[in-house]
Every structure is written in structure tokens, then in C-alpha cells.
Amino acid sequence: MDYIAVVEKLRERFGADAVATSEFRDNRRVTVPADQVFAVLECLKNECGFDMLAELTAADYLHYPGARDRYGVVYVLLSTATGQRLVVKTWVNDPDPRLPSATPLWKGANWLEREVYDMYGVVFDGHPDLRRILMPEEFTAHPLRKDYPLRGRGERHNFPVITRADS
């Protein structure tokens, strides 16, 4: 399905004001609210032919000029049959940033969502195994947030030391 038809279908299913579109260079973006994002992704996968999830990522818009919400979560979808791409964007906020997990639709979303959880703290409901992936299990902060400093808060210098006498 071409882009205009896809946007038409989304608009008639979810309402014209829920689906905002934009284009930049060759990216075509659709911005939807967080409570409808799973239904939108399902519609795009099952009816519009976007069978591959190329990328699932997030960004913290705390210091971004003109941002209203804090976390923007982005899904880049790809149709292997036509080679078309579509970027689906949604916004979540503090406190308690939550989104439904996309793993029932694409198994590839598993680790991608784990990384968004680890780095930003966005919780994905329905994820089979939502735990930290890159940071150690006992890490408490979410490092890619803008209020977390580049050099950390001393976690690298506070490891528990086991001496030869204790071990």
C-alpha cells in the first residue's frame, strides 16, 4: 500500500486528529498517541504489509527546543514486499512512562524494548522478560536520560571490594 493509502486507512480507523503525519528527507512519519500505538502497529503489520520492524528506539526530549513531552519512542517499520519504510512515533511522559509491548507482533522487538527500558526507563507492558540488558542488573539509574551525566554518578568507583581475607 502506498503512503497516502496507509495514512487514509489509519485516519479512518483511529480518527484524523490521532494520526499526525510529517515528512523529512525521505522519512515518512506518523505520530500517534501512546494509548493507540499498539492498535496502529497491529493495523500496519497485518493490513498494510509492514512485516518487518527495522528499529525501535527512544529519545529524551528534555532539553529539545519546542518539545512538549519527554520521551519519544520511535518504531521504524519496513515492508519487505515493497521496500517502503514508515516511521511511527509516539510520546510518553514522566511519571511512569509506559507503552504496550510490540513483542506479540514482532519477536525482534524483544531486545530493542529491553534496551529502551534499560536506557530510559520506559516500561513495556506485556514484554516477556523486561530486565536490564546492557547495564548490570544492580544498576539503578537510566543512563541515556538527559539528566544523567556523561561520566555517571560514581557507580564505576563504588564496586564492593572483596579482599583475600573475606573470600
Added chain:
Amino acid sequence: MPLELAETAPPQGDEQEYLWTLNFGPQHPATHTTLRLVLTLDGETVVNAVPDIGFLHSGFEKLGEHLDYNQYVTIVDRMNYISPMANEIAWHHVVEKLLGIELTPRCKYLRTIFAELMRIHDHLLCVGAAALDLGGFTAFLYAFNQREKIYDLAERASGQRFHPSYTRVGGLMADVDDVWIAMARDFVKTFPKAHADISRLLNRNRIFIDRTRGIGVLSKEDAINLSCTGPVARASGVVRDLRKDEPYLAYPDLDFQVVCATAGDCYARYMVRMEEMLQSLRIIHQCVENLPPGPVNVDVDSKAVLPDQTAVYRSIEGLIQHFELVMLNRKWQTPVDEVYGATETANGELGFYLVADGSGVAYRARTRPPSYIHFQVFPYLIRGHLLSDVVAVLGSLNVIAAELDR
């Protein structure tokens, strides 16, 4: 038959007491660099494999929010360190997409040559290490001998073998000279013999076939559902190659074929990589013979590239332009928008999601790492196979830890 992932921990209970856990730890010669697998085994059969990653996590994406578009190329180099210039080409491809810069023809051809050289570089390591892990030491050495020639080419062009940091916004660090072109021609002439040597050692090798045929089968639907790209997906029948589907650099002018297979096992992935190396050589040959003359950097008036030394020292415009690009709080004027762009590297689709806020430093520089996405597939592939197949499957997925963890 659709693949399902078992629970992440084995069920507790008396009937499961015969299952035992093996830590295929971060330090192990057969895990390519530092990744950890917690295997649950029934005798020698793998019941479940839980990957544990993050040992090489260096905060590359956080650094991307503090370094500018030319400085970050040094970090991007260090992600897939087996094919470093491919990462640089991908990064600057996306930055130039954001800024709307169109490269000069010579730069496009040179970047294409380097992208294909890096593809050969990566596949040589993958094939060599796969052979090494299964016991074939000679193929490994033949592959690494050829990689030395590619390192020499990188050194001649940029001064550094391993992490050249060769691309810049709007062009390259420097042009290549005639000696480099002669070296490239020499590589094109001598590589097929080494490739034939490796094929003769492995293609019809009884042991290699027994250890890779039918192991780690990934079906086409699963490859698409698990977001696989590159040789891993093409060996399962997904006919997608960004060089043909979304052409960039010099690929629209070139004549080459996309290599696919249908079996989806480790042997198919090996064969796809071997044939892709020959196709890459074809591309390099065409590019070297048809290298357009002209400048490598875009015009200085675009305000995206550094002017040359004479202009900086002898004209006020050159000096100002140099100052604007090098000093803090100046640099490039970017649109306040975000873009996703990708190129086809040896491992698959390497993409960057760039959020720009108007300054010369990215607001968010996210890497779409093919190794990360492919390592996720590992537990699905290894269920039911033996412990010794873990090494074969891991080698065929070509997981590079620095790209995995960033």
C-alpha cells in the same frame, strides 16, 4: 514451524533435575569477544540459551550527544571494529542526509570502494573465525593474510590501519594517490586466488559440512519477524539488500548481484558470505577502473567542509570558515528534525536514528546495530542442537561485541 522462546529460567521441579547449567562465559576463545551465554543442557543437547550481554558497553550513544558530527566518526569506527570504515560511511551517510548534502562523484566512488573493501574484510573474518572455531586453522590464516592487504589500503589512504576515521561531513579526510590505486588494482588481481583457496578448503569439506549443514536453521518468516537483515536474512531467503533497494553512493551505476540462499542454516550463511566477497570484488574493480576525477569534498561554499590549508592561511574567508567549523558553539547549522538512514554493511542494515537540535552536536545519535538484533535470534536457533553446535551458530551469526553493546 514457528520458533518460540522458552522461559528464561528452567522450570524447577524433580523431573527437571537432569538439566544442568553451563556458563559459556564472557572469556572464552570461541565466543567472539565478550559475550556470555547461560546454557541449560540435557546431557549435550541445549534446552535453553540465555544470552547475557553488556560487557563491552561503553556509552557510545551517550558520547554521541557530546561530540560533533566529525568527532563522532572516531567512536563509530569502534563499533563494528571488523569493518570500521563501513560504520563511518554509514554515519556520514545519515549526517549528510540530515544536512541535505550531495557528495561529489569521486567521493561517492571512493566511499563505495571502501565500503566494499570493508565488506570483504568482515566476511573474511567471519568465515575465517567460523573455520577456526570448528578446527580449520589454515582457512583462518589464508583469510587473515588477505585482511592484511586491506589494512595496508586503509593505512595508505588515511594513515591508520584499524580505525581510519576517514570520512568527514561532505567528503573524506584526504584523497587517495596513485600508489593507492595501484595497490587496489593489485588487491583485485590477487584476491580471487586466496578466495579460491579458502573455498577449496571448506566448501566440500566433510567435517565442515557435517558441522554446519542443517544447524541453526532460520526460516524466512522468522527472519523477517526477528528483524534480521544482511547475510543472515539473505541466507534464509529474504531478498533484501539496501544497495539495490535504496541505492546510495555509487551503487546505482554498478553492476553486481545480490546473493541469497534458501536453506537458512549455517552452511547457507557461509556460502552467502563467500559469494558476496566475489561480488564485492566485482564492485571494487568497476569503481577503481571508473574512478571519476575531481574534488573529494563538496564545495567550500556549502559551509560544511574545512577549506584547504592555503585558503585558511591566505584568505580571510578561509580563516573564518575554518573557525566556524572548528570552534565550539558554531559548526554546522542543522535542521531541527530527526532522520533515520541506513546502509548495507557486511553484517546487515546499519542504521542511525539522528535527532538534531540545530547545533553541530547530535541531540540523539542512535545506532541500529545488526549484531545486537542478530544475537537476539540465537536462542531460537540453538534449541535442540548439541553443545558443539553453539560455536558453529555463534560464528555464523557474526556477532561483534562492540556493536552489540556499544
